[in-house]
Amino acid sequence: MQGKVDRLQLMELFKPEEVIVERGSETSPIYRNLVRALPDVPFHMAKGDTLFRGAISGVRFAAAKRKLYLTKYNGEFFKKCPGSEGQVCCNYFVINFASNCPMDCSYCYLQDYLANNPELRVFSNVDDLIAEADRTLSRHRGDFFRIGTGEITDSLALEPYTGMVREIIPYFAEQPNVLLELKTKSDCVDSLLDLDPKERVVAAWSMNPQTVIDADECGTASLGQRLSAAYRCQEAGYRLGFHFDPIIEYQGWEADYREMIDQTFATIDWRRLAWVSLGVLRDTPALKRTMRSRFPKTQLLTGEQVLCPDGKLRYFQPLRVAMYRKMAYWIRRAAPTVKIYLCMETREVWEQVFGYAPACEKELGNQMAPAI
Amino acid sequence: MSEPIIREYAQARGVHPQTLERWLSWKAPDRDALANLALDLRIGENHLRDLMDWLEELALRDGAAIAAILANGTVESIASDPRLGRADKLKRIKEQVRRLRFPRLAQIENEIRVKIQALKLPPGIRLSVPPGLEGGRLQVELNAATSEEFASLSAQLNQAVAKQETQDIFQLLAGQQAGARQG
Numbered sequence: 001m002q003g004k005v006d007r008l009q010l011m012e013l014f015k016p017e018e019v020i021v022e023r024g025s026e027t028s029p030i031y032r033n034l035v036r037a038l039p040d041v042p043f044h045m046a047k048g049d050t051l052f053r054g055a056i057s058g059v060r061f062a063a064a065k066r067k068l069y070l071t072k073y074n075g076e077f078f079k080k081c082p083g084s085e086g087q088v089c090c091n092y093f094v095i096n097f098a099s100n101c102p103m104d105c106s107y108c109y110l111q112d113y114l115a116n117n118p119e120l121r122v123f124s125n126v127d128d129l130i131a132e133a134d135r136t137l138s139r140h141r142g143d144f145f146r147i148g149t150g151e152i153t154d155s156l157a158l159e160p161y162t163g164m165v166r167e168i169i170p171y172f173a174e175q176p177n178v179l180l181e182l183k184t185k186s187d188c189v190d191s192l193l194d195l196d197p198k199e200r201v202v203a204a205w206s207m208n209p210q211t212v213i214d215a216d217e218c219g220t221a222s223l224g225q226r227l228s229a230a231y232r233c234q235e236a237g238y239r240l241g242f243h244f245d246p247i248i249e250y251q252g253w254e255a256d257y258r259e260m261i262d263q264t265f266a267t268i269d270w271r272r273l274a275w276v277s278l279g280v281l282r283d284t285p286a287l288k289r290t291m292r293s294r295f296p297k298t299q300l301l302t303g304e305q306v307l308c309p310d311g312k313l314r315y316f317q318p319l320r321v322a323m324y325r326k327m328a329y330w331i332r333r334a335a336p337t338v339k340i341y342l343c344m345e346t347r348e349v350w351e352q353v354f355g356y357a358p359a360c361e362k363e364l365g366n367q368m369a370p371a372i
Numbered sequence: 373m374s375e376p377i378i379r380e381y382a383q384a385r386g387v388h389p390q391t392l393e394r395w396l397s398w399k400a401p402d403r404d405a406l407a408n409l410a411l412d413l414r415i416g417e418n419h420l421r422d423l424m425d426w427l428e429e430l431a432l433r434d435g436a437a438i439a440a441i442l443a444n445g446t447v448e449s450i451a452s453d454p455r456l457g458r459a460d461k462l463k464r465i466k467e468q469v470r471r472l473r474f475p476r477l478a479q480i481e482n483e484i485r486v487k488i489q490a491l492k493l494p495p496g497i498r499l500s501v502p503p504g505l506e507g508g509r510l511q512v513e514l515n516a517a518t519s520e521e522f523a524s525l526s527a528q529l530n531q532a533v534a535k536q537e538t539q540d541i542f543q544l545l546a547g548q549q550a551g552a553r554q555g
Contacts, residue, residue, distance in 0.1 A: 183393045194547075304432035304474045306504030316477045317508050321547030348508045 011221035013160060014102035016068035016120070019043045025070045028124035032069065033163035047241070048072070057255035061111055061294065064118035065102055068158075077132050081151065087344045088358060092146050097129060097164050098153035102186060103219040105313055106295040107246055110152060111288040124164050130171045137175050146368055147172075147285045147340055150183030152203075157186040166191045171199040179274060181241060186219035187229035193236040194353050202274045203233040204241030207264065209256035212248050223260060227267045234272050244331075245279035245343055247323055249315055254326060261330045270335035275368050278327050279304070279343035280320045282312045310344075317349065324353040339367060344348050379408050387417050394424060398525065402431075402438035409442065409451065413462045422466065426473040438445045473552040480505065487544075496498050496525045496530075501545065 023045055025031050034041065048071070073096075081092040099121040100114050110118075123129070132176065135144060149155040149165070150158065159165050165182055173196060174179040181202045182192075205226045207215075213223060229321060230240055242264060247257065281300060283291065290300060305313040314320055328340055342350055350357035358367070375396060382392040395403055408428070410420060427438045434441075441447075447482065450464045471478040481501070488499045498513040512529070516522035532538055543549060 070536035082450070297432070299433065302429045304475070304477050306474075306506055308504075308506050316480075317505050318480055318545060319476060321508070325547070346507070352508060365490075 003008065006242035011225050013273055014157065014219060015189070015326045016064045016102075018042060018262075019070060021045050022048050022069070022071040022124070024047040024048070024098070025072060028070070029126060029167055030122060030124050030162050030164060031070055034161055037161040037163075039076055039331075042145075061115065061118045061290075062104060064077050065100060065104070065120045067120065068161075069119050070124050071121055071270050072125045073128070077123075077129045078136055078147075081148070085200070087346055088350055089341065092148055094127060094148050094151040095133065096123075096152050097126075097149060098158060098162075100152065101154045101219070102157050103154060105218065105220070106186075106298045107283060107287075107292055107300055108280060109283070111290045111294065111355075112284065115290070120196045122158060122164065126164070126167050130168060133222070134171070137178055141177055143177060145178045146181065147178060148181045148183055150181070154184050154186060155182035156184035156188045156192075159186075159188045159191055163191060166195065167202055169197060173200045176198060179239075182276075183243065184218060185226065187221040187225040189229045189233050193232060195236075197236075197238050199237075199239060201238055202241045203230065203238040204243060206243045206245060207260060208244075208246075208248070209253075211250075211252075211256050211261045216295075216300060217247070223263070227264060231267055234268050239272055239274040240268055241276070242344070243277045244327060245281070246278055246281040247278065247317065247324060247327060248281050248300060251297060253323075257327060258330050261327070261334060263332035265331075270338050273335065273338050275339045275341065276331060276335075277341050277343045278324055280315050280323060280344070282314055282344060284312055288313065312344070319350075321349055321352045324349070328353060341368075377411075378403065381407065381411055385414070385416055387420065391417060391421055391424070395420075398438060402427075405439040405442040409465070412451065412457050413465070416464060416529045419462060419466065423469060426469050430473050432470075441469070444468075448488060471553070477504065483549075484541050484544055487541045490537045491535060493532060494525065496521065497529055500542075501541075505545060510541060510545065539555070 001345065003006055015360070016038070019034055019041055021031060026045075036240055054083060077095050077097070079094050081094050100118055100151075101108070102120060122347070133147075153349060169192065172178055178200055180204055181204050183204045183206065185206050192201075192203065205312055207223070207226065210223045211221060220322075230242075234240055244257070283305070284299075285307070288297060291298060304319060306316045308314050315323065326341065331338065331340060340354075342353065345353075347357040378395060379392065381387075387395075394407065398406070406420075406423065409415065409423075415423070416448050422506070430436065430441050446468050447465055450461055450468065453461065453508055455534070456464070484501055484505075491499070493499065496515045498515070500511045502509065502511065514522065514525050514529070516525055
């Protein structure tokens with residue numbers, strides 16, 4: 001029944017053992033929020049050049065996530081999503097306000113991507129982030145920007161401590177040419193609920209059946225908790241997004257995914273959905289080596305994946321096309337006109353699944369745009 | 373088989389230390405089963421790594437011991453076939469282990485092979501599919517020495533297009549018949 005959500009216990013929140021603050025970051029609102037939210041956690045100050053000294057080498061990936069670093073980010077915040085070579089691009093932009101994630105999914109590409117700098121970092125210079133975004137957004141008012149914040153971190157998992165999203169939503173909510181997507185596997189939405197997103201903010205969840213969450217998404221919210229959080233966001237005026245990604249193929253996956261989709265669309269109003277994406281499990285030979293060493297028992301290693309021309313391993317094409325078709329059918333049955341796109345797939349796969357492929361990345365991006 | 377023999381083999385074949393370490397981390401019956409094969413067929417680093425990946429993943433998926441997988445009748449009969457040379461044995465054993473590791477992919481590849489054969493095309497026409505079926509396209513190669521031969525091959529290819537087998541091949545490539553995982 002739509003709108004009916006059980007009262008669920010909230011997910012167990014990650015708590016850093018220590019916060020290390022780069023000198024100069026004390027003036028940031030994020031520092032203020034951290035101090036307020038973590039009164040019993042020790043804070044240490046460090047100079048920028050000594051910040052990570054001794055912290056990286058030899059530190060295992062999981063251990064590196066236990067400390068939280070608050071630092072100034074000196075690079076570019078606003079970037080085009082790199083996508084994957086030869087795949088249909090969805091014209092997505094990313095803003096990275098943190099690096100790495102307190103959760104520990106066995107398939108997470110950050111294990112490989114951030115292997116040499118796995119510290120959990122949050123960037124303190126929010127003003128620079130907003131100023132940089134504003135330069136681009138105001139210069140290109142005729143263009144529509146879909147911006148994600150969950151490329152190298154979970155958008156909301158640290159929100160109860162950092163308040164980062166709460167700091168940036170007021171700016172993005174006022175922009176006429178943007179949709180800011182907050183992508184998460186958490187249920188940390190409380191700080192969003194009293195803000196007015198003005199149709200410019202999409203709260204989005206990566207979705208998997210509870211079987212997959214239990215086996216391969218350590219430290220994340222349960223399916224019920226994610227749906228409860230999505231419902232609360234919808235009630236608060238947010239548009240929603242769902243990413244059925246990575247879809248995992250295993251004995252009985254069809255029943256689990258169908259049930260999850262039914263449960264999802266029984267909980268939320270699909271007409272408030274901005275988009276739904278589909279993507280199968282993707283890894284690389286290097287990531288697979290890391291997974292083998294960190295999660296030797298995960299059954300994700302046993303799928304019938306082949307190496308694709310972009311260097312990623314995916315389920316062999318006829319199999320994943322069949323999976324996508326089933327997923328799209330189950331979704332369409334519940335939400336007939338919702339926008340569905342494939343993440344990191346070739347034109348051939350698009351054609352085989354939907355009978356068409358977007359002519360260009362702008363076309364796909366524009367399909368996601370609300371009436372501006 | 374003792375660890376020193378495996379170490380000696382790895383050194384002689386230039387096996388990477390990480391690969392050797394991984395091999396030696398297996399239970400004794402498993403590492404010995406692979407060692408028997410490796411020594412017999414003089415398997416090099418790349419083939420060894422492929423086999424190790426597939427065998428480990430098979431063991432994880434099926435809850436079977438690697439030694440038991442290698443004791444599979446087909447693998448053993450290839451390894452002991454006196455008519456086959458070393459390279460042929462290795463090729464066929466790898467194919468067999470791959471078939472076990474990727475059963476549905478192998479089945480679709482096989483079905484496509486059977487359909488292509490059923491088209492009874494002349495030697496000047498070669499139909500093939502990409503490795504792992506990625507791309508979903510049928511590749512067509514024509515080999516003609518004269519314009520007459522080219523015309524003849526084109527006509528025969530045209531006839532093949534209308535056959536049911538051709539439609540079936542495209543259906544297989546498009547995932548219309550991709551099977552469910554067997555328990």
